[in-house]
Amino acid sequence: MDVSLVRVDNRLIHGQILEAWIPFIKASCIVVADDDVATDFFRESVIKMAVPSDIEVVVNSVEEFSKNHSYNEKNGGKTIVLFCDVRDALKAYKFGFRFEKLNIGNVHSEEGRKCCTPTVYLCESDIEGLQFLIDSGVNVEFRCVPGDKPVDFRDLIEEHMLP
């Protein structure tokens, strides 16, 4: 698989993915790396039914996905990888899944939320996690749908979060 988009979205597969990102990327594969979905047959089935049948859907736990290195061979079709929160994206990175760019779509941290954009609320540990990824050379952008103007995490931090 050729990973074209790595995204944090607490809604995983939903309208924006199906109607905006899949056609934009021309993706032929979607990976949902999520421990809950990987053990929930109902949710897994719903996801597989929602995605057009010509697109492959892979549902894996975060660990299982990150340790399977098929994403390093850049020969397959364009692929979208989804995590439900920053914590999982970070976990995958630490397990060995490397990406150059992380897209943040929808995040609603329940505790200690800090509003970054209308659809992104981060807690302290999310911000630390993103900072770690940036220090490791990952570009972090906030963008809901392809047509939106991407906002760089570093600009946002400067604007809103510096004490």
Add this chain to the structure above:
Amino acid sequence: MMVGVLVITHGNLGYELIRSAELIKGRLGSILAISVDPTKGVEELKKEITAGIKKVDKGKGVLIMTDLFGGTPSNLSLSFLKEGKLEVVTGVNLPMLLKLPDIREEKDLTDLAYTIKDYGRRNISLAGEILNKKVDSK
């Protein structure tokens, strides 16, 4: 007594569909719209849906109509599925809402859900195709 209805959609589509249907047909009754916008969290939306179900349920169960299978309104609604008590139909359109009042009292929830699904599908047409058929058959 009739089946309660919730129209759950991306943005205000549900409100407007109900308003348009009521323009044509008059008050629909026991129907509520819930709009899903990206600034609402999942838990907040689930609470809103739970409250909506309570409001429209008159004892014959609730039909949730959503706009897009796989979208957030549908994904959330599916977690409320309960045979005989709650059904979810996706791809809501105006003809479906207009049909509701005609059959809501006589049919039970499951029957209503099947009928509305078929009715919604049947009422999508390509005008040119219909005209061509008429010309051909003459």
